[in-house]
Amino acid sequence: MSQQKRHEDPRILAALAASQAHAVQNSRSHGPNTPSHHALPNLMDRSNVARQARNNLMTVLIYVCAAIAVLPLAVVLFTVLSNGITRLNWDFLTHTMRGVVGGLAPYGGASHAIIGTLEITLGAMLISLPIGIMAAIYLVEYSKGSFLSRTLSTMVGVMAGIPSIVAGLFSFSLFSIIGGPGTVNGFVGSCALSVLMIPTVITSTAAMLRVVPHDLREASYALGVTKTRTILHVVLPTALPGIVSGATLAVARVIGETAPLLITSGAIDSTNWNLFNGRMTSLPVYVYNEFQQGTALCPAAASSQVPACIPGIRMERAWAAALVLIVIVLLLNIIARAIARSVQYAHNS
16 A cells, blocks of 8 residues: 555656656757667777777887898898908918018918907906996995095096097007107007996996895895905806996997007007007908008909909908908807806806
8 A cells, every 4th residue: 555655656756757858858969879888899899909900000110120220230241241251261360461462362361460359359358347347346336426436427428428539549648658659559559448448347337236136235244244245246246147248248349449549559461469569450450451452453464373363352351351350259249158157157056
C-alpha cells in the first residue's frame, strides 16, 4: 500500500517527467554527432595508430642520423685504404727517404717517420698522463670548491680550445730559452703535444672519478683505510676503463697533429732514435711534405728503366703513411683496452 502511494505521489511524478524532458533536450542540443560509449574504442584505436606512427617516424629519423654520422668516417676510411694500399708494403715500412730522388727507384719508405711518431707520442703520454690524472684526482677528491680548483677548471677549459700551433710555439719558445735559440728535437715536440693532451686527460678522468659511487669510498673509510689508499685501491681501479678510454682519446687527438711538430721537431730523411737530440720526422709531417712536393720529375731516359719512374710516387707515399697512422691509432686503442681489462681482472680477483 505504501509503495503504491509513493508511485502515485505527484512530486515524484513531476521529478520523473522533468528528468525525461531534460534528457530529450540534451539529445536534441548535442545532435547525432555526440560520441556514444560505443564510439570510444574507435577513438582509442585511432590514438594508438597516431602514437605508433610518431614512434616509427622518430625511429627512422634516429637511424638516418646515425647513418649520416657514420657515413663520413666510412668514406674517409675507404678513401685512405683504397689509395694507400697500393704503396703499403714491406719496403715502405722498412726503408727511409735517404737517397731517394724524384720518382726513381728506390722509392723510399716511412720507417723513420713511424719510429719518430711512436717516440714523440710516447714522450707526450709520459708527460701528460701523470699530470692529467693527478690534477683530476685533486679536482674530484680533494678540492672543496676552493679558488685553486675553480682556477684549474677554468684553465683546463681554456687550454682545451687553444689552437695546436700555439702549443707548438709555446714549446719552441720555452726550449729556446732553456737550450738556446733553434732548439729542435723530438722531446720539444712531445712537450707541445702534452700541452694539447693534458686538458683531455683531466676532463675525461675527472668525469670517470665522479661516476664511482660514493658508498665505495665510505665503506673503505669505515674500515680504517686512509684516503690515499682508498683512491689507489678502490677509486682508480673502478674508474680505470673510463680513464683508459680518455687517455686513448687524448692520444688520438694529438697523434695526427702536424703544425706543432713542424715547428718543434722538424723533419729529416733518416731515422733518429734519440728523442732528445736532433730533428725527428713524424708521420703527419711526412704526409705533409710528400703532399707539398707534388708530382715527381721523371727524366726522359727513365721511361725505359726497370723499375720504372713513377711520377705520382709522392702522393702514393702520402696515402700509405696516412693509412699507417690510422693503423697505429687502432693498435694503440686495442693495446690500451687489453691492459685496462687485465688490470681490472687482477684487481677483481
